[in-house]
Amino acid sequence: MRPRSGPTVQHRVLAARLRILREQAGVTLRAAADALHAHPATVRRIERAETGLDARQVAELLRCYGAPPAVAEPILAGLGAANLPGWWHHWRDAMEGWQQEVIGVESSASLVRTWHPALVPELLRTPAYAADLYRMRYPDDSPGRLERRVELLRERRRRLSERGTALWALLPAAALLTRVGDPETMAGQRKALAEEMEQQHITVQVVPLDHPPHAMTAMPPLHLLRVPAPEIGDQAVLETPGVRVDLIDDPEAVMAHRMRLDAACAAAPPPGTPLPS
Secondary structure: OOOOOOOOHHHHHHHHHHHHHHHHHOOOHHHHHHHHOOOHHHHHHHHOOOOOOOHHHHHHHHHHOOOOHHHHHHHHHOHHHHOOOOHHHHHHHHOOHHHHHHHHHHOOOOEEEEEOOOOOOHHHOOHHHHHHHHHHHOOOOOHHHHHHHHHHHHHHHHHHHHHOOEEEEEEEHHHHOOOOOOHHHHHHHHHHHHHHOOOOOEEEEEEOOOOOOOOOOOOOOEEEEEOOOOOOOOEEEEEEOOOEEEEEOOHHHHHHHHHHHHHHHHHOOOOOOOOOO
């Protein structure tokens, strides 16, 4: 069984297929649970990828749903890979619980869109800039754990770049004036951001200080993740710093967030506009 570190996309896909098969077969949660001699909550957790995929249980559910071999066999064959821990498992000691869920989706995303109302978005932060923010956010962390957090961010960025994941970031010009660390850290962050803007898979838009209110004004940090798997729709991640982080998969809610972000991007200076001095 996969040690808990947040489900991988492979796990989410198989869990979604089980739910779809149950619904297509007209089998209730109670009937599926009876086939497993379990509680309906067990089936719900399986379908939400909240627990490892047990081969015996999955085989019994497929039998209950009347899945033909052409459908059942690929699912059973994929259980081994789906139960493997994600690459981020190594960094669990330096992660919040919600990060395990989010990175599990981010790691297979073809497009990440991100907005931050006051800071440089996380996936565009330099190690020095990120380290200073982590020191503020996690004052009780040891130097070793803080470095682990920086290592994790560096690895996330490396993997996104390696896969050619498209990253589209929107941020206010105020983020470049909010001093994080010393002047050298800020100069390094600005330089790195300008260089990122030259990369083909990265789009950066900066909202000027004198820009009128837009659709994302006063909105908390938001990230939209697109995974090229038909079983998984777009996901939204809405942060309330210091309070909670929500991973949203409801299509209507995700669409509403996307429309707000689309409107804000349309109102902002076009991509490629030089950073304000």
